[in-house]
Amino acid sequence: MQCTGEVASYIPELAKINPEKFGMHLHCINSGHYSFGDNEERFSIQSISKVFALTRAMTLLGDDLFNRVDVEPSGDPFNSLVQLEYEHGIPRNPFINAGALVISDVLISELDTPKEDFLNFIQKITNNPSIAINQTVFDSEKKYSHRNAALLNLMKSFGNIKNDIETVLDFYIYQCAVEMSCKELSTAFMIYANGGKKLIENTQILTPKKVKRINAIMQTCGFYDEAGEFSFRVGLPGKSGVGGGIAAVHPGQYTVTVWSPPLNPKGNSELGMYALERLTTLTGLSIF
Numbered sequence: 001m002q003c004t005g006e007v008a009s010y011i012p013e014l015a016k017i018n019p020e021k022f023g024m025h026l027h028c029i030n031s032g033h034y035s036f037g038d039n040e041e042r043f044s045i046q047s048i049s050k051v052f053a054l055t056r057a058m059t060l061l062g063d064d065l066f067n068r069v070d071v072e073p074s075g076d077p078f079n080s081l082v083q084l085e086y087e088h089g090i091p092r093n094p095f096i097n098a099g100a101l102v103i104s105d106v107l108i109s110e111l112d113t114p115k116e117d118f119l120n121f122i123q124k125i126t127n128n129p130s131i132a133i134n135q136t137v138f139d140s141e142k143k144y145s146h147r148n149a150a151l152l153n154l155m156k157s158f159g160n161i162k163n164d165i166e167t168v169l170d171f172y173i174y175q176c177a178v179e180m181s182c183k184e185l186s187t188a189f190m191i192y193a194n195g196g197k198k199l200i201e202n203t204q205i206l207t208p209k210k211v212k213r214i215n216a217i218m219q220t221c222g223f224y225d226e227a228g229e230f231s232f233r234v235g236l237p238g239k240s241g242v243g244g245g246i247a248a249v250h251p252g253q254y255t256v257t258v259w260s261p262p263l264n265p266k267g268n269s270e271l272g273m274y275a276l277e278r279l280t281t282l283t284g285l286s287i288f
């Protein structure tokens with residue numbers, strides 16, 4: 001396949017990534033690991049982090065969370081301000097930037113040390129205490145976060161942001177700057193494929209009810225304004241990020257992560273989507 005996508009450049013540090021990188025990691029519940037290419041190299045997970053943040057916020061607030069953020073696809077770009085104005089500061093879903101910023105605000109209100117807690121949660125579900133953020137990516141995004149600041153200001157004017165704007169922005173950019181490999185993401189996402197349990201120790205991290213809801217939000221809102229196309233071509237719940245990663249799950253069967261930095265015009269990894277489409281079509285293992 002001819003790749004025509006482009007590496008994200010609005011965060012300058014991401015533009016430096018080698019566009020030829022390609023990694024894929026499949027982790028099956030019953031039959032182990034299968035991998036390809038740069039599957040153990042860490043990359044910037046960016047918006048894939050929004051799944052982990054949503055998970056923590058749902059655990060802390062339960063259904064009250066959904067008074068502040070909805071669960072409908074937006075049909076608009078991930079950083080759009082338009083819908084927020086006429087929907088009175090309630091973001092369409094937790095995976096567009098506005099929704100993720102509300103989730104950040106919730107975590108800051110609920111936790112004493114939100115950054116440490118967030119990183120500890122990812123380390124715990126991945127069984128890897130070395131997972132960390134990339135400080136250079138963090139600094140780079142911080143300098144160009146005017147649009148996220150605008151979203152926060154607009155939502156604060158509607159009363160849907162409780163904390164100081166700088167603090168929320170700082171936490172949000174921190175969570176996006178986490179780096180993980182395809183292999184690590186496939187392990188972390190196993191809780192969403194395995195009924196809320198870690199595969200390794202069988203510890204219950206999340207209730208099956210919450211898993212069902214998170215997977216539903218991934219299915220309908222996980223791919224910017226291309227969630228329909230992703231369902232149509234791949235047929236798995238998942239989440240993408242502008243670092244070129246996509247993590248997806250087949251509940252009861254497997255998790256799969258792919259990383260290829262060039263993005264299509266909607267912001268999803270072009271080759272990543274193609275690889276996942278081939279995987280589910282050739283194996284017959286999509287959820288549909």
Ligand code: GLU
Binds near residue numbers: 046240
């Ligand atoms: N940190 C990025 C932003 O807020 C995340 C974008 C993404 O991966 O969707 O613009």
